[in-house]
Amino acid sequence: MSNKEIAYAFDELANLMELHEEDGFRIRTYRNVYLTLRKTDRSLAGMSDAEIKDIKGVGQAVAGKIRELLNSGKIDTLEKYRAKTPPGVVEMLDVNGFGPKKVRSVWQEMGIESIGELWYACNENRLVEYKGFGLKTQEDLKLKLEYFLRSKDKLHLDSAEELADFVGAWLTGKLRGAFVSPVGELRRRCPVVEKLELLVGYNGELDTVFDQENLVFEKEENSAYYARLENNTLVVLHKCLAEEFGSKLFRLTGNPAFVEAFVQAHPGLNFKNLRLEQEVFEKAGLPYVAPELRDTPERLADARSGKLPLLIEEQDIRGVLHVHTNWSDGLHSLRDMCTYARDLGYGYIGITDHSQSAFYANGLKPDRVRAQMDEIDALNAEMAPFRVYKGIESDILNDGSLDYEDALLEKFDFVIASVHSNLKMTREKATERVVRAIENPYTTILGHPTGRLLLSREGYPLDWDAVLEACARCGVSIELNANPYRLDIDWTLIPAAVRQGIRISINPDAHSQEGIHDIRYGVLVARKGGLTAAECFNAAPLLRQKA
Numbered sequence: 001m002s003n004k005e006i007a008y009a010f011d012e013l014a015n016l017m018e019l020h021e022e023d024g025f026r027i028r029t030y031r032n033v034y035l036t037l038r039k040t041d042r043s044l045a046g047m048s049d050a051e052i053k054d055i056k057g058v059g060q061a062v063a064g065k066i067r068e069l070l071n072s073g074k075i076d077t078l079e080k081y082r083a084k085t086p087p088g089v090v091e092m093l094d095v096n097g098f099g100p101k102k103v104r105s106v107w108q109e110m111g112i113e114s115i116g117e118l119w120y121a122c123n124e125n126r127l128v129e130y131k132g133f134g135l136k137t138q139e140d141l142k143l144k145l146e147y148f149l150r151s152k153d154k155l156h157l158d159s160a161e162e163l164a165d166f167v168g169a170w171l172t173g174k175l176r177g178a179f180v181s182p183v184g185e186l187r188r189r190c191p192v193v194e195k196l197e198l199l200v201g202y203n204g205e206l207d208t209v210f211d212q213e214n215l216v217f218e219k220e221e222n223s224a225y226y227a228r229l230e231n232n233t234l235v236v237l238h239k240c241l242a243e244e245f246g247s248k249l250f251r252l253t254g255n256p257a258f259v260e261a262f263v264q265a266h267p268g269l270n271f272k273n274l275r276l277e278q279e280v281f282e283k284a285g286l287p288y289v290a291p292e293l294r295d296t297p298e299r300l301a302d303a304r305s306g307k308l309p310l311l312i313e314e315q316d317i318r319g320v321l322h323v324h325t326n327w328s329d330g331l332h333s334l335r336d337m338c339t340y341a342r343d344l345g346y347g348y349i350g351i352t353d354h355s356q357s358a359f360y361a362n363g364l365k366p367d368r369v370r371a372q373m374d375e376i377d378a379l380n381a382e383m384a385p386f387r388v389y390k391g392i393e394s395d396i397l398n399d400g401s402l403d404y405e406d407a408l409l410e411k412f413d414f415v416i417a418s419v420h421s422n423l424k425m426t427r428e429k430a431t432e433r434v435v436r437a438i439e440n441p442y443t444t445i446l447g448h449p450t451g452r453l454l455l456s457r458e459g460y461p462l463d464w465d466a467v468l469e470a471c472a473r474c475g476v477s478i479e480l481n482a483n484p485y486r487l488d489i490d491w492t493l494i495p496a497a498v499r500q501g502i503r504i505s506i507n508p509d510a511h512s513q514e515g516i517h518d519i520r521y522g523v524l525v526a527r528k529g530g531l532t533a534a535e536c537f538n539a540a541p542l543l544r545q546k547a
Helices: 003-019 024-038 049-053 059-072 076-083 087-092 100-108 115-123 135-151 157-174 242-253 256-264 277-284 298-304 334-343 366-383 427-439 464-474 491-499 514-528
Strands: 179-182 196-201 216-221 224-228 234-240 319-323 348-351 387-395 414-418 477-481 504-507
Touching: 003 024, 003 059, 003 076, 003 100, 024 059, 049 059, 087 100, 087 115, 115 135, 157 179, 157 196, 157 234, 157 514, 179 242, 196 242, 234 242, 242 277, 256 298, 319 334, 319 387, 319 414, 319 504, 319 514, 334 348, 334 366, 334 514, 366 387, 427 464, 464 491, 477 491, 477 514, 491 504, 491 514, 504 514
Parallel strands: 196 234, 319 348, 348 387, 387 414, 477 504
Antiparallel strands: 179 196, 216 224, 224 234
């Protein structure tokens, strides 16, 4: 069990206790434990009881619950609260921005016990009759509920990949000689995966792979087996003979519109019974189209005309930008983050702790900025030729200005400008605010431009024509935030940005050493947008200047 999973158990416990109006001190304790455990670098599973107890803010009672969770997979206290709370009410706590106090109100005062009932009550304007639920609050909640329902049971790209790797390795261990590959949205590297699909090429039966430990069989339909993992994730296993694996891999990977356009463009050609996927393209007389590009039929025209882009690879990224340290809300020290990036083979790192307005993230006041710059100077003298760049993730304030005076902004090597507060904006207000920040002469990169959190929070709306025009005019790059919960800018906007000469910066938004590895997901999604190394801001050997 990972530290993050253990932390979330305490977060759920705190929420349920608040829902039932339990002791405030214990609730605060569990919330603090949640925050602490998320930032604990060493695996709790490998610690002794004494070591767990010595973690700041944990203590003996909490340490006992952690050990209980590690040993049995559950905490009796948490199970007690789950048992006396309707499952639908527990689910309401997962709706972003709908906290325990309001959940308690709709449950106890209105008798609502499910997401569906709550949405229906909003639709009938029943919430406005109760204290704390005006018309504006009700409308906002209705939108959040609709987004929650659309997102339910979907997977972030990193989670889908991890689960597919597990299932694939398990299947190849069970079925000697089988070919196994992800297909569908996961193989196309979609930021959100609606269902986990794998193709199994095997000249035998699959029935023997289903057991109670890993895959629980549900049904068989059209040569596909539907089963569930123990975490309830639906897995679809498509079955074919080994000698037709390539043909089926092609058909099950591409978006249906892509596959249909491909077949129609080659009437009379038989693409069946091919062992290797490459043979499908060879038979059609086309160069291989990477799976990431098979979302739209338009890429077939690029293939026919020899204009397929040479897609960026993870090894093309030369420097790590957008990195937080324990100067603000990061887990590791400045030195530790720099050393780790250097040891991974990167040539430079750009430190971008939060600016002063981000008080919730221990944002840096001007005196701390200058102190951090002194530490960076010392590290550069010590670590050369590896380079540490002085950056900041500056909040974009309500009026579009940045978070420091010009006299301090000019001392940074680069500035990432990001919106973190007051996210409920109209399209006009959001666009005006972001464009003004882009026009600031010290802005280098526009950070996570819509503020979205995949499967949790929709981004604020932007007039992208205006935003892209401003970036092109001002020489500002756009971040593709590689955190799997963001992947923002959306890949569909990359071609338009590149056409205007805007570079994309693939940044991990790392708050720990491990977070640097998220660059992988940014690269995978950038490839969907057809990004090349030449079009990537941080694929250069040194930090680029503004265009």
